[in-house]
Amino acid sequence: MLKLPLKVRLYTLLIICIGATIFISGIQMIIASNMIYPVLFFCMLCIVSESLAIPVENSSYISVSFAIGLMSILVYHPLISAVIMSMGILFYIEYKNGKYNHIFNTSIYKRMFTSGTYCISATLAGYGYLLGKNLVSYITLSSFNILGIVFATLTFIVTNIITCTILFSLIENKSFIEMLYKNTWIIKNFFAIAPLGIFMAIAYTNYGWFAVLLFFGPLLLARYSFKLYLDMRNIYFETIKALSNAIDAKDHYTNGHSHRVAHYSEVIARKMGLTGKSIDIIKTAAILHDIGKIGIEDHILNKPSHLTDNEFYLIKQHPSIGAKILEDVDFLGEVSRIIKSHHERYDGKGYPNGLKEGEIPIEASILAVADAFDAMTSNRPYRKAMTFNAAINIIDGESGKQFNPIVVKTFKDIMKENREMLINVS
16 A cells, blocks of 8 residues: 555545444444344355455456345445445455465455445445435335435445546546546446345345345355356357467467457447447457468468569458358357458458448458558568557558548547557557
8 A cells, every 4th residue: 555656545545534434333333233143144145245256357346245235225224234345345255366365365455445435335325225215205115215225226336436436547547537437337237236135125124034045045146157157258268369379370470469459459449439249249350350361371471572463362362261260150150240341441442342331340440450550560571560650640541541430530549548558468
């Protein structure tokens, strides 16, 4: 924590202090109300849920503990629900890289900050529930107020995301809006889990703690199923990368080219507003866009001088060859279409089918710009790498000719606003 900028340390300390004040107040209320054992029960469920959180991209996690937290918000006083949720964050155990990480061997500041965030979010969400309940008391689900549930869920999500986004923007020295956009995927996770918390609250108030355990089992099963899905997804991408490495090994002058193009394509696609499945498809297409070169003879690929007309004709077959290789694989059908079109031109003078403008898939247009940029800024057998500025100027000059103008504008905006985001390939 001491190595962080002063503004980050002050903000972190502020959240920790507010969270600690709420936590202590909640503990005092639990003791005064003689609710130690019920609260301990839900604390243990939260700790288990957080310990089974699933790692996803960008060092983020998906956890089902929000269901337990929302249930406590609906059942208990806001300060008590804050204690329950923060205990899960403080004492979860994570198994990573063959090692168990817990409160005694990980950053206590990180845990305390996140715990403070949850304390603040849960407390405000609890009062949000009471506000909704007071505004419209007659719309209920079982014994719970529906408007209150909506207020509680929205308040928790908004408070949690804003608090964390401010920290990220301070650490990375980026705008709040930019960092907020990167973290909006968390909203879907919260909303997907919220109904489970509501049903658990109904079950608890009507049938007691045993009914909560009956709901907790399916929660863990859902977690296990999603974990299997992510594992299969990772295996899929590792297989794709292995194929890409085989291509790079064949054409040693373009070693690493496919991975860089995948990175550039992803950054451009995100800037253009593509999300989720579309991002996965374009990354896969970018990694495999040159797979058709497997069908091209080595002496042509690695020729140190300019190609003859016949040799260039053979090179121009690689998009069709690549598409043919992948078209019979069901889950790569869309990838095959993109690969086949990534050398089409906006003015219709490209290959293999002479598509133009809107006939070209937008993913292929993105891939074309990313591919050209990396090709121009990499050493080739017949020329040295260009500078980034020279490559950008050429791409800009081909806007509306070789490249889709919208993609070119997005590419230029990225280079102008945050060049490091594009060229810093991880």
